[in-house]
Amino acid sequence: MKMLLNGEWVDRDHRIEVKDPFDDSLIDTVPKATSEDVETALTAAVQGFEQAKKLTVYERAQILYKTASIVSENLEDFARLISREGSKTIREARKEASRCVNTLTVSAEEAKRLLGETIPFDSFPGGENRLGYFYRFPIGVVLAITPFNDPLNLVAHKIGPSIAAGNATILKPATVTPLSALKLAGALLEAGLPPLVLQVITGYGSEIGDHLVRDQRVRMVSFTGGVEAGKQIASIAGIKKIGMELGSNSPVIVWEDADLKEAVESCVSGAFWAAGQNCIGVQRIYIHRSIYKEFKKEFVKRTSRYKIGDKLNEETDMGPMITEGEAKRVESWVKEAVDMGASVLTGGKRRGALFDPTVLENVPEGAMIHYEEVFGPTVNLYPVDDLDEALKKANSLPYGLHAAIFTKNVDIAFKGAYGLDCGGVMVNDSTDYRLDSMPFGGIKYSGLGREGIKFSLLEMTEPKVICFNLSR
Numbered sequence: 001m002k003m004l005l006n007g008e009w010v011d012r013d014h015r016i017e018v019k020d021p022f023d024d025s026l027i028d029t030v031p032k033a034t035s036e037d038v039e040t041a042l043t044a045a046v047q048g049f050e051q052a053k054k055l056t057v058y059e060r061a062q063i064l065y066k067t068a069s070i071v072s073e074n075l076e077d078f079a080r081l082i083s084r085e086g087s088k089t090i091r092e093a094r095k096e097a098s099r100c101v102n103t104l105t106v107s108a109e110e111a112k113r114l115l116g117e118t119i120p121f122d123s124f125p126g127g128e129n130r131l132g133y134f135y136r137f138p139i140g141v142v143l144a145i146t147p148f149n150d151p152l153n154l155v156a157h158k159i160g161p162s163i164a165a166g167n168a169t170i171l172k173p174a175t176v177t178p179l180s181a182l183k184l185a186g187a188l189l190e191a192g193l194p195p196l197v198l199q200v201i202t203g204y205g206s207e208i209g210d211h212l213v214r215d216q217r218v219r220m221v222s223f224t225g226g227v228e229a230g231k232q233i234a235s236i237a238g239i240k241k242i243g244m245e246l247g248s249n250s251p252v253i254v255w256e257d258a259d260l261k262e263a264v265e266s267c268v269s270g271a272f273w274a275a276g277q278n279c280i281g282v283q284r285i286y287i288h289r290s291i292y293k294e295f296k297k298e299f300v301k302r303t304s305r306y307k308i309g310d311k312l313n314e315e316t317d318m319g320p321m322i323t324e325g326e327a328k329r330v331e332s333w334v335k336e337a338v339d340m341g342a343s344v345l346t347g348g349k350r351r352g353a354l355f356d357p358t359v360l361e362n363v364p365e366g367a368m369i370h371y372e373e374v375f376g377p378t379v380n381l382y383p384v385d386d387l388d389e390a391l392k393k394a395n396s397l398p399y400g401l402h403a404a405i406f407t408k409n410v411d412i413a414f415k416g417a418y419g420l421d422c423g424g425v426m427v428n429d430s431t432d433y434r435l436d437s438m439p440f441g442g443i444k445y446s447g448l449g450r451e452g453i454k455f456s457l458l459e460m461t462e463p464k465v466i467c468f469n470l471s472r
Contacts, residue, residue, distance in 0.1 A: 018178065136462065140217075
């Protein structure tokens, strides 16, 4: 595939191979962008913004509606591409492609709801003859940097609101999974998006990322990725808006009165979806001691039934990690925990990029797999005796994206919901639940700002006040 720069699909002599992590087969290649390409993208985006802000709300919405329709009509093609270049099984990939349709559709709808308000200037002495309002206007050039784990829908979560707001966008997709993003860009152009409004630049973040982030022509950086990369962006961005989702280490509390079957099924899915490479995936489960043994037994039994392997096989439950190197990293974290006294209840084995769904207990708090985001198919079980203890342990790490609690007691549910320090609490569901229109984001090291179409639109626009001093 080619990258989209200055209104054209362009190629370069130096290319990057995109491989299927399951069998290391070559899917396609993409251009390796240079610093000159970065300058081209920035210059074109400034010109694109002049076009974007002149599009009527109706025109923006129609482009997004039509793009959603194109994705829907080609859903299986998008799903297979998501599955091949990434870690998702074909069933998981179909869900992501369907969510992309919804994200684009909601973006079109929210474009029409970007409202201002009248301002009562006469509410203070001296304002008797003044009246006015504020409206929201586009911010300019948005730099969107997206990760590998949701290569289509997380792209839509940035481009959709940016278009709805009237901005121009420079998209830098993950180097290992750029194909879904490029395919979506093609759909946007087919739907009538003026070509200069979107730049898609492919290459290594270490070579082109800093240049893009630092440039003053970029008025907002919307980034999804790791904490260290987020710190680097914050340190060099300068005076511009920054929205960042930086992952988590999501805790779940399973109380003594919980529906055990529901809790097990939800937490197994939440832990191992997309091979655990999921920012809101279940990583720590705190279980009331009175049901700990039963929960553990059922959880291990359900995990042991997981089928891993070929992502395109309809029967496969979990595919490989994104690279063999990542699988080796998780393997080393499990080994460290075991060396420190943890027990592997099931899993723990690696074959290339495939890593078996793994359940651990007795994990020391000093183990990396306890206090860091594992971003892999492992989950830790811990017994607890009371809710205050569970909340304290759940809140003990410097992350706060999603948390969850399973209980039938409304008092326990509310105490958990208000006591868990995070951006979202799921009651009787795993942490791995997200509606694309809800405010999504975290506190502490989990990020800055909120995504979710309506909330992204607010981040990607600025209020402007209009005040009339009427003649006396």
